[in-house]
Amino acid sequence: KSREESLGIALVGLGSYSTYQLAPALQDTKFCHLAGIVTGTKAKERIWAERYGIPAGNIYNYQNFDTIADNDDIDVVYVVLPNSMHAEFSIRAAQAGKHVICEKPMAVTVAECDAIIEACRKAGVKLGIGYRLHSEPYTQEVKRFVREKTFGKTAYVNAEAAYRSAGNPDQWRLNKALSGGGALMNMGVYSIQSTIYATGENPVKVTAQEFSTRPDYFKDTDETVTAQFQFPGGATGTVFTSHNANANSLYASCTGGWFSLKPANNYGPLAGESSNGPIQFKHESQQKLQMDDFASHILYGSVNRAPGEMGKRDMIIIEAIYRSISEGNRSVPL
Ligand code: NDP
Structure with a gap:
């Protein structure tokens, strides 16, 4: 598939949902693929790089995450972190110019939901919630x-x-x-x-x-x-x-x-x-x-x-x- 037809997704937070559901599912998707990872656990970098063939340049941690703005391989950032971290990382993703999928619950307050929506609107990026049942x-x-x-x-x-x-x-x-x-x-x-x-x-x-x-x-x-x-x-x-x-x-x-x-x-x-x-x-x-x-x-x-x-x-x-x-x-x- 050409780059235009398949979007690159970066998963943020490589816990059980990313590991056992999202990454395997991304091996079968038609319009997107796993292109990058963002993790706070050094040991996961090599494991995921080997398992999914992720190049070193598409691996980030929570500190250098904002430089993802310069990475054309990544179109969508998927935030799969503990709930209280959803707002911060969804907003940083939007500010980096990436489309955002934010896991459920969207955030921990309505005010945080508003801040995410506003950040995506301002950046002109799309925002989706991880409500798989829809x-x-x-x-x-x-x-x-x-x-x-x-x-x-x-x-x-x-x-x-x-x-x-x-x-x-x-x-x-x-x-x-x-x-x-x-x-x-x-x-x-x-x-x-x-x-x-x-x-x-x-x-x-x-x-x-x-x-x-x-x-x-x-x-x-x-x-x-x-x-x-x-x-x-x-x-x-x-x-x-x-x-x-x-x-x-x-x-x-x-x-x-x-x-x-x-x-x-x-x-x-x-x-x-x-x-x-x-x-x-x-x-x-x-x-x-x-x-x-x-x-x-x-x-x-x-x-x-x-x-x-x-x-x-x-x-x-x-x-x-x-x-x-x-x-x-x-x-x-x-
Ligand atoms: P896990 O505890 O399995 O994974 C969370 C990951 O977040 C960790 O592995 C770690 O990844 C990262 N992390 C960063 N900071 C912390 C911290 N202080 N404490 C714990 N973890 C941290 O959680 P899940 O994967 O089960 O859930 C993640 C999100 O996904 C939640 O919002 C949850 O509600 C949602 N979810 C949605 C589901 C759905 O069906 N839609 C199903 C399951 C979860 P790393 O080591 O890479 O830094």
């Missing part, structure tokens, strides 16, 4: 049901996104300074997103609760959060997110039927059913589909399936959920 066929089918009113209007949606965490208590996800929050920041975005695409609306009011059963392990971050949404069209939504239990589903009850995905938000294959019968699609790497969608957005102007505004919207909802919890579970308008 490029995934089961999720797209749910969005089609809602758009075409296949089962009428959604009246109730329930979404769960949770897993039981029992590993290293010092991991960054359990450290608020690095994660910005616990289960809600990490998995909550999936359940919030599910309720939004299963209704086709943004919630207008939220009430939320927090549960803590293992305070010795979850010292610094939320363990389990439940929230209830009111949607402008009259639908009710409930979400469950947790680092203490495994749960992964979406169920929507509509005026003329129902649909569900279970699992709804892992790497797939997902599975689904509806009152019209099973939902079935061929499985493909979600990360491959996501990165090709973003690359073709840049190259050919196709739709940006997960723009920065979507990441910001979800952060507004997350902040409202935390506000409801901290203010005695009161109902918070959005």
